[in-house]
Amino acid sequence: MDIELLEERGRIFRAIRSFFDSKGYLEVDTPILAPHLIPETCLEVFKTEYILPPDSQGRSRKRDYYLVPSPELWMKQLIAQHRRSLYQISKCFRNGESTGRLHSPEFTMLEYYTMEADYRDSLAITEELFRAVLPKDAPSELKPPFIQLSMEEAFKQYAGFSLYTVAAQGRPAMAEEARRLGLPVPDFLDLGDLYNLIFVHTVEPRLLKERPVALMNYPAFVPCLAKNLEGTGKETLAKERWELYVRGIELANCYTEETDPDEVRRYFSTEGAKKQTSALVPHQIDEQYWQVFQGRKDTQGQVQPFPACSGVAMGLDRLVMAITGRSTIDSVLPFPMTGNQ
Numbered sequence: 490m491d492i493e494l495l496e497e498r499g500r501i502f503r504a505i506r507s508f509f510d511s512k513g514y515l516e517v518d519t520p521i522l523a524p525h526l527i528p529e530t531c532l533e534v535f536k537t538e539y540i541l542p543p544d545s546q547g548r549s550r551k552r553d554y555y556l557v558p559s560p561e562l563w564m565k566q567l568i569a570q571h572r573r574s575l576y577q578i579s580k581c582f583r584n585g586e587s588t589g590r591l592h593s594p595e596f597t598m599l600e601y602y603t604m605e606a607d608y609r610d611s612l613a614i615t616e617e618l619f620r621a622v623l624p625k626d627a628p629s630e631l632k633p634p635f636i637q638l639s640m641e642e643a644f645k646q647y648a649g650f651s652l653y654t655v656a657a658q659g660r661p662a663m664a665e666e667a668r669r670l671g672l673p674v675p676d677f678l679d680l681g682d683l684y685n686l687i688f689v690h691t692v693e694p695r696l697l698k699e700r701p702v703a704l705m706n707y708p709a710f711v712p713c714l715a716k717n718l719e720g721t722g723k724e725t726l727a728k729e730r731w732e733l734y735v736r737g738i739e740l741a742n743c744y745t746e747e748t749d750p751d752e753v754r755r756y757f758s759t760e761g762a763k764k765q766t767s768a769l770v771p772h773q774i775d776e777q778y779w780q781v782f783q784g785r786k787d788t789q790g791q792v793q794p795f796p797a798c799s800g801v802a803m804g805l806d807r808l809v810m811a812i813t814g815r816s817t818i819d820s821v822l823p824f825p826m827t828g829n830q
Contacts, residue, residue: 490820490821490822490823494813494821498809498821501622504621505805506578508617508621508622509601512574513574514573514574514576514601514603515573515575516576517563517564517567517575517577519563519577519579520563521556521557521581522537522539522554522556523554523562524552524553524554524773525774525775526555526773526774527562527714527757527778528761528772529760530712530767532583532585533583533584533586533768533770534558534582534583534584534768534770535555535582535584536553536555536556536770538552539552539553553773555772557581557582558581558583559581560579560598560600564600564602565602565781566781568604568796569781569784573604574604576601576602577598577601578597578598579597579598580596580598581596582594584769585769588819590817590818590819591738591807593806593818593819593822594826597806598802598804599801599803599804600801600802601800601801602798602800602801603798603799604797604798605796605797605798606799607745607797608705608729608743608745611743611799612731614801615635616634616635620633627812629699629700630700630701631701631735635702635733636700636701636703637702637703637731638696638703638705639727640706640707640708644687644688647695648670648687648692652708653726656680656708656710657726659680660679663683664683667683667687670690670691672687672691674686681710684711693737696734698736701733701734701735702733703731703732703733703734704733704734706718706731708726708727708728709728710726712759713728713744714746715728715729715747716728716729716744716748717729729744729745730742730743730745731743735807735808735811740803742802742803743799743800743801743802744799744800745797746798748782748795748796749782750779750780750783751779753781757775757776758776761774761776783795806818
Protein backbone atom coordinates (compact mmCIF):
# COMPACT_ATOMS: atom_id res chain seq x y z
CA MET A 490 0.00 0.00 0.00
CA ASP A 491 1.38 3.41 -0.96
CA ILE A 492 1.77 6.20 1.60
CA GLU A 493 -1.06 8.31 0.12
CA LEU A 494 -3.53 5.47 0.63
CA LEU A 495 -2.27 4.85 4.16
CA GLU A 496 -2.78 8.54 4.92
CA GLU A 497 -6.31 8.51 3.49
CA ARG A 498 -7.16 5.39 5.49
CA GLY A 499 -5.97 7.16 8.63
CA ARG A 500 -7.99 10.28 7.77
CA ILE A 501 -11.17 8.22 7.36
CA PHE A 502 -10.69 6.48 10.70
CA ARG A 503 -10.03 9.79 12.48
CA ALA A 504 -13.14 11.34 10.90
CA ILE A 505 -15.25 8.40 12.08
CA ARG A 506 -14.00 8.73 15.64
CA SER A 507 -14.51 12.50 15.59
CA PHE A 508 -18.09 12.05 14.35
CA PHE A 509 -19.15 9.61 17.06
CA ASP A 510 -17.22 11.40 19.81
CA SER A 511 -19.02 14.65 18.91
CA LYS A 512 -22.38 12.89 19.32
CA GLY A 513 -21.56 11.50 22.75
CA TYR A 514 -21.02 7.86 21.80
CA LEU A 515 -18.59 5.98 24.03
CA GLU A 516 -15.73 4.30 22.19
CA VAL A 517 -15.06 0.80 23.56
CA ASP A 518 -12.38 -1.82 23.02
CA THR A 519 -13.54 -5.42 23.44
CA PRO A 520 -11.69 -8.75 23.09
CA ILE A 521 -11.17 -10.48 19.76
CA LEU A 522 -10.95 -13.86 21.53
CA ALA A 523 -14.15 -15.32 22.94
CA PRO A 524 -14.96 -18.62 24.71
CA HIS A 525 -18.31 -18.74 22.88
CA LEU A 526 -20.02 -16.94 20.00
CA ILE A 527 -23.47 -15.95 18.76
CA PRO A 528 -24.63 -18.75 16.40
CA GLU A 529 -24.84 -17.56 12.80
CA THR A 530 -25.24 -20.22 10.12
CA CYS A 531 -24.37 -17.70 7.38
CA LEU A 532 -20.68 -17.55 8.34
CA GLU A 533 -17.73 -19.65 9.50
CA VAL A 534 -15.28 -18.79 12.27
CA PHE A 535 -11.69 -19.38 13.35
CA LYS A 536 -10.89 -21.60 16.30
CA THR A 537 -7.75 -21.53 18.42
CA GLU A 538 -6.52 -22.95 21.74
CA TYR A 539 -5.36 -21.35 24.94
CA ILE A 540 -2.71 -23.56 26.56
CA LEU A 541 -3.04 -23.21 30.31
CA PRO A 542 -0.23 -23.92 32.77
CA PRO A 543 -0.09 -27.59 33.86
CA ASP A 544 -2.30 -28.55 36.80
CA SER A 545 -0.95 -29.71 40.17
CA GLN A 546 -0.35 -33.21 38.76
CA GLY A 547 1.60 -31.82 35.80
CA ARG A 548 -1.14 -32.58 33.28
CA SER A 549 -1.47 -30.27 30.29
CA ARG A 550 -4.67 -28.25 29.88
CA LYS A 551 -6.24 -26.51 26.92
CA ARG A 552 -9.27 -24.31 26.41
CA ASP A 553 -10.97 -23.50 23.11
CA TYR A 554 -11.34 -19.88 22.03
CA TYR A 555 -12.70 -18.30 18.87
CA LEU A 556 -11.81 -15.18 16.92
CA VAL A 557 -14.87 -12.93 16.88
CA PRO A 558 -16.66 -12.35 13.55
CA SER A 559 -18.15 -9.20 15.15
CA PRO A 560 -17.80 -7.38 18.49
CA GLU A 561 -21.60 -7.67 18.99
CA LEU A 562 -21.19 -10.43 21.58
CA TRP A 563 -19.32 -8.12 23.94
CA MET A 564 -20.91 -4.78 23.06
CA LYS A 565 -24.42 -5.93 23.97
CA GLN A 566 -23.17 -6.92 27.40
CA LEU A 567 -21.79 -3.40 27.86
CA ILE A 568 -25.12 -1.93 26.71
CA ALA A 569 -26.98 -4.05 29.26
CA GLN A 570 -24.67 -2.82 32.02
CA HIS A 571 -24.29 0.85 31.12
CA ARG A 572 -27.17 1.74 28.72
CA ARG A 573 -24.93 3.95 26.60
CA SER A 574 -24.62 4.52 22.87
CA LEU A 575 -21.37 2.80 21.86
CA TYR A 576 -19.04 2.48 18.91
CA GLN A 577 -15.96 0.44 18.17
CA ILE A 578 -13.43 0.02 15.38
CA SER A 579 -12.15 -3.52 15.69
CA LYS A 580 -10.54 -6.39 13.88
CA CYS A 581 -12.93 -9.22 13.00
CA PHE A 582 -12.43 -12.65 11.44
CA ARG A 583 -14.45 -14.85 9.13
CA ASN A 584 -13.39 -18.21 7.79
CA GLY A 585 -14.21 -20.11 4.61
CA GLU A 586 -14.50 -17.07 2.30
CA SER A 587 -12.54 -16.20 -0.81
CA THR A 588 -9.83 -13.56 -0.56
CA GLY A 589 -8.90 -10.67 -2.83
CA ARG A 590 -11.92 -8.89 -4.31
CA LEU A 591 -14.44 -8.26 -1.51
CA HIS A 592 -13.40 -10.56 1.32
CA SER A 593 -10.47 -10.90 3.67
CA PRO A 594 -10.35 -13.43 6.54
CA GLU A 595 -9.20 -10.58 8.82
CA PHE A 596 -10.92 -7.24 8.30
CA THR A 597 -11.76 -3.99 10.09
CA MET A 598 -15.29 -3.44 11.34
CA LEU A 599 -17.04 -0.31 12.56
CA GLU A 600 -19.93 -1.23 14.85
CA TYR A 601 -22.17 1.34 16.52
CA TYR A 602 -25.26 1.05 18.72
CA THR A 603 -27.67 3.91 19.33
CA MET A 604 -29.92 3.85 22.39
CA GLU A 605 -33.67 4.50 22.07
CA ALA A 606 -33.41 4.19 18.29
CA ASP A 607 -34.71 1.94 15.54
CA TYR A 608 -33.32 0.97 12.15
CA ARG A 609 -34.64 4.10 10.45
CA ASP A 610 -32.90 6.27 13.05
CA SER A 611 -29.70 4.36 12.32
CA LEU A 612 -30.12 5.02 8.61
CA ALA A 613 -30.31 8.78 9.25
CA ILE A 614 -27.22 8.57 11.49
CA THR A 615 -25.35 6.66 8.79
CA GLU A 616 -26.19 9.35 6.26
CA GLU A 617 -24.78 11.92 8.69
CA LEU A 618 -21.65 9.80 9.09
CA PHE A 619 -21.15 9.74 5.32
CA ARG A 620 -21.45 13.52 5.12
CA ALA A 621 -18.82 13.84 7.85
CA VAL A 622 -16.37 11.31 6.39
CA LEU A 623 -16.58 11.80 2.62
CA PRO A 624 -14.12 14.26 1.07
CA LYS A 625 -15.66 17.37 -0.47
CA ASP A 626 -14.95 16.16 -3.99
CA ALA A 627 -16.54 12.73 -3.46
CA PRO A 628 -18.53 11.48 -6.47
CA SER A 629 -22.33 11.49 -6.33
CA GLU A 630 -22.56 7.69 -6.19
CA LEU A 631 -21.19 7.86 -2.63
CA LYS A 632 -23.28 10.73 -1.29
CA PRO A 633 -26.47 10.66 0.76
CA PRO A 634 -29.40 10.78 0.86
CA PHE A 635 -29.56 7.04 0.27
CA ILE A 636 -32.16 5.49 -2.01
CA GLN A 637 -34.48 3.35 0.13
CA LEU A 638 -35.83 0.22 -1.51
CA SER A 639 -37.69 -2.53 0.32
CA MET A 640 -36.68 -6.12 -0.35
CA GLU A 641 -40.21 -6.75 -1.64
CA GLU A 642 -39.85 -3.88 -4.13
CA ALA A 643 -36.39 -5.10 -5.16
CA PHE A 644 -37.65 -8.62 -5.93
CA LYS A 645 -40.60 -7.29 -7.91
CA GLN A 646 -38.37 -4.93 -9.89
CA TYR A 647 -35.36 -7.15 -10.53
CA ALA A 648 -36.61 -10.75 -10.16
CA GLY A 649 -40.15 -10.25 -11.42
CA PHE A 650 -42.15 -11.66 -8.51
CA SER A 651 -43.49 -10.82 -5.04
CA LEU A 652 -41.11 -12.20 -2.46
CA TYR A 653 -43.73 -12.38 0.28
CA THR A 654 -46.39 -14.02 -1.90
CA VAL A 655 -44.01 -16.68 -3.18
CA ALA A 656 -42.42 -17.29 0.24
CA ALA A 657 -45.89 -17.85 1.73
CA GLN A 658 -46.40 -20.67 -0.79
CA GLY A 659 -43.27 -22.41 0.46
CA ARG A 660 -40.13 -23.93 -1.03
CA PRO A 661 -41.67 -25.37 -4.23
CA ALA A 662 -42.87 -21.92 -5.34
CA MET A 663 -39.49 -20.32 -4.63
CA ALA A 664 -37.74 -23.16 -6.47
CA GLU A 665 -39.97 -22.60 -9.48
CA GLU A 666 -39.06 -18.90 -9.56
CA ALA A 667 -35.37 -19.79 -9.39
CA ARG A 668 -35.74 -22.17 -12.34
CA ARG A 669 -37.65 -19.51 -14.29
CA LEU A 670 -34.66 -17.21 -13.78
CA GLY A 671 -32.32 -19.88 -15.13
CA LEU A 672 -30.73 -20.77 -11.79
CA PRO A 673 -29.79 -24.31 -10.68
CA VAL A 674 -31.94 -25.69 -7.87
CA PRO A 675 -30.23 -28.49 -5.91
CA ASP A 676 -32.58 -30.57 -3.75
CA PHE A 677 -30.76 -29.69 -0.51
CA LEU A 678 -31.56 -25.97 -0.73
CA ASP A 679 -34.32 -24.84 1.64
CA LEU A 680 -36.56 -21.77 1.31
CA GLY A 681 -33.96 -19.42 2.78
CA ASP A 682 -31.20 -20.84 0.57
CA LEU A 683 -33.34 -20.38 -2.55
CA TYR A 684 -34.19 -16.81 -1.60
CA ASN A 685 -30.48 -16.09 -1.17
CA LEU A 686 -29.65 -17.79 -4.47
CA ILE A 687 -32.09 -15.53 -6.32
CA PHE A 688 -30.98 -12.45 -4.41
CA VAL A 689 -27.26 -12.96 -5.03
CA HIS A 690 -27.52 -13.89 -8.70
CA THR A 691 -30.49 -11.84 -9.89
CA VAL A 692 -31.32 -8.95 -7.53
CA GLU A 693 -28.02 -7.81 -6.03
CA PRO A 694 -26.15 -7.39 -9.37
CA ARG A 695 -28.92 -5.12 -10.70
CA LEU A 696 -29.05 -2.67 -7.80
CA LEU A 697 -28.37 0.93 -8.77
CA LYS A 698 -24.73 1.95 -8.62
CA GLU A 699 -25.24 5.66 -9.25
CA ARG A 700 -26.36 6.28 -5.64
CA PRO A 701 -26.04 4.42 -2.34
CA VAL A 702 -28.98 2.03 -1.90
CA ALA A 703 -30.42 0.96 1.47
CA LEU A 704 -32.28 -2.33 1.02
CA MET A 705 -35.00 -2.28 3.68
CA ASN A 706 -37.17 -4.84 5.48
CA TYR A 707 -35.46 -8.20 5.02
CA PRO A 708 -37.63 -11.33 5.07
CA ALA A 709 -38.37 -12.76 8.50
CA PHE A 710 -37.66 -16.34 7.38
CA VAL A 711 -33.95 -15.40 7.27
CA PRO A 712 -32.97 -15.77 10.98
CA CYS A 713 -31.36 -12.76 12.66
CA LEU A 714 -31.56 -10.85 15.93
CA ALA A 715 -33.71 -8.04 14.51
CA LYS A 716 -37.22 -7.13 15.60
CA ASN A 717 -40.19 -7.98 13.40
CA LEU A 718 -41.43 -5.08 11.32
CA GLU A 719 -44.45 -3.41 12.85
CA GLY A 720 -47.50 -3.44 10.62
CA THR A 721 -50.11 -5.73 9.16
CA GLY A 722 -50.53 -8.13 6.27
CA LYS A 723 -47.49 -9.05 4.22
CA GLU A 724 -45.24 -6.63 6.09
CA THR A 725 -45.39 -8.83 9.22
CA LEU A 726 -43.18 -11.24 7.28
CA ALA A 727 -40.29 -8.76 7.40
CA LYS A 728 -37.62 -7.75 9.89
CA GLU A 729 -36.56 -4.21 10.79
CA ARG A 730 -33.27 -4.59 8.98
CA TRP A 731 -31.43 -2.84 6.18
CA GLU A 732 -28.23 -3.36 4.27
CA LEU A 733 -26.39 -0.53 2.54
CA TYR A 734 -24.97 -0.97 -0.96
CA VAL A 735 -22.44 1.46 -2.41
CA ARG A 736 -21.42 1.03 -6.04
CA GLY A 737 -23.22 -2.31 -5.89
CA ILE A 738 -21.13 -3.59 -2.96
CA GLU A 739 -22.64 -4.44 0.43
CA LEU A 740 -21.13 -2.05 2.95
CA ALA A 741 -23.22 -2.15 6.13
CA ASN A 742 -25.89 -4.17 7.93
CA CYS A 743 -28.37 -2.76 10.46
CA TYR A 744 -31.06 -4.07 12.83
CA THR A 745 -33.57 -2.69 15.21
CA GLU A 746 -32.11 -4.99 17.85
CA GLU A 747 -34.21 -7.77 19.31
CA THR A 748 -34.36 -7.10 23.06
CA ASP A 749 -36.97 -9.66 24.16
CA PRO A 750 -35.04 -12.30 26.17
CA ASP A 751 -37.46 -15.05 25.11
CA GLU A 752 -36.91 -14.25 21.43
CA VAL A 753 -33.12 -14.18 21.92
CA ARG A 754 -33.29 -17.51 23.74
CA ARG A 755 -35.37 -19.02 20.91
CA TYR A 756 -32.91 -17.75 18.30
CA PHE A 757 -29.92 -19.21 20.14
CA SER A 758 -31.72 -22.55 20.46
CA THR A 759 -32.76 -22.93 16.82
CA GLU A 760 -29.69 -21.35 15.19
CA GLY A 761 -27.37 -23.09 17.64
CA ALA A 762 -28.79 -26.50 16.72
CA LYS A 763 -28.32 -25.76 13.00
CA LYS A 764 -24.82 -24.43 13.59
CA GLN A 765 -23.66 -27.55 15.39
CA THR A 766 -24.78 -29.79 12.53
CA SER A 767 -23.77 -27.67 9.52
CA ALA A 768 -20.71 -25.64 10.57
CA LEU A 769 -17.28 -26.42 9.17
CA VAL A 770 -15.93 -25.06 12.46
CA PRO A 771 -18.45 -25.73 15.27
CA HIS A 772 -18.13 -23.40 18.23
CA GLN A 773 -19.32 -23.13 21.80
CA ILE A 774 -22.61 -21.30 22.39
CA ASP A 775 -23.53 -19.65 25.68
CA GLU A 776 -27.02 -21.01 26.33
CA GLN A 777 -27.49 -18.40 29.08
CA TYR A 778 -26.65 -15.40 26.89
CA TRP A 779 -30.36 -14.49 26.69
CA GLN A 780 -30.12 -13.44 30.33
CA VAL A 781 -28.17 -10.36 29.18
CA PHE A 782 -31.53 -9.06 27.92
CA GLN A 783 -33.43 -9.55 31.18
CA GLY A 784 -32.29 -6.15 32.41
CA ARG A 785 -30.36 -5.05 35.49
CA LYS A 786 -31.26 -3.60 38.85
CA ASP A 787 -30.52 0.07 39.34
CA THR A 788 -29.25 1.68 42.54
CA GLN A 789 -32.83 1.76 43.87
CA GLY A 790 -33.27 -1.96 43.24
CA GLN A 791 -35.60 -1.47 40.29
CA VAL A 792 -35.09 -3.69 37.25
CA GLN A 793 -34.23 -1.65 34.16
CA PRO A 794 -34.98 -3.57 30.94
CA PHE A 795 -32.45 -3.90 28.17
CA PRO A 796 -32.78 -0.59 26.28
CA ALA A 797 -34.40 -0.26 22.88
CA CYS A 798 -31.56 0.24 20.44
CA SER A 799 -30.34 -0.16 16.89
CA GLY A 800 -26.96 -1.42 15.76
CA VAL A 801 -24.98 -1.02 12.55
CA ALA A 802 -21.99 -3.07 11.41
CA MET A 803 -19.94 -1.48 8.61
CA GLY A 804 -16.96 -2.92 6.77
CA LEU A 805 -14.34 -0.17 6.92
CA ASP A 806 -12.03 -1.73 4.35
CA ARG A 807 -14.91 -1.63 1.87
CA LEU A 808 -15.64 1.97 2.86
CA VAL A 809 -12.00 2.86 2.11
CA MET A 810 -12.39 1.03 -1.22
CA ALA A 811 -15.43 3.14 -2.09
CA ILE A 812 -13.89 6.47 -1.11
CA THR A 813 -10.56 5.83 -2.85
CA GLY A 814 -12.09 4.28 -5.96
CA ARG A 815 -10.35 0.94 -5.55
CA SER A 816 -11.99 -2.24 -6.85
CA THR A 817 -10.53 -4.88 -4.53
CA ILE A 818 -10.25 -5.13 -0.77
CA ASP A 819 -6.65 -6.32 -0.82
CA SER A 820 -5.67 -3.06 -2.52
CA VAL A 821 -6.63 -1.09 0.63
CA LEU A 822 -5.09 -3.43 3.22
CA PRO A 823 -1.57 -2.62 4.46
CA PHE A 824 -0.78 -6.36 4.48
CA PRO A 825 -3.31 -8.23 2.33
CA MET A 826 -3.80 -11.94 2.87
CA THR A 827 -3.23 -12.63 -0.84
CA GLY A 828 0.22 -11.09 -0.53
CA ASN A 829 1.16 -13.56 2.20
CA GLN A 830 0.21 -16.73 0.38
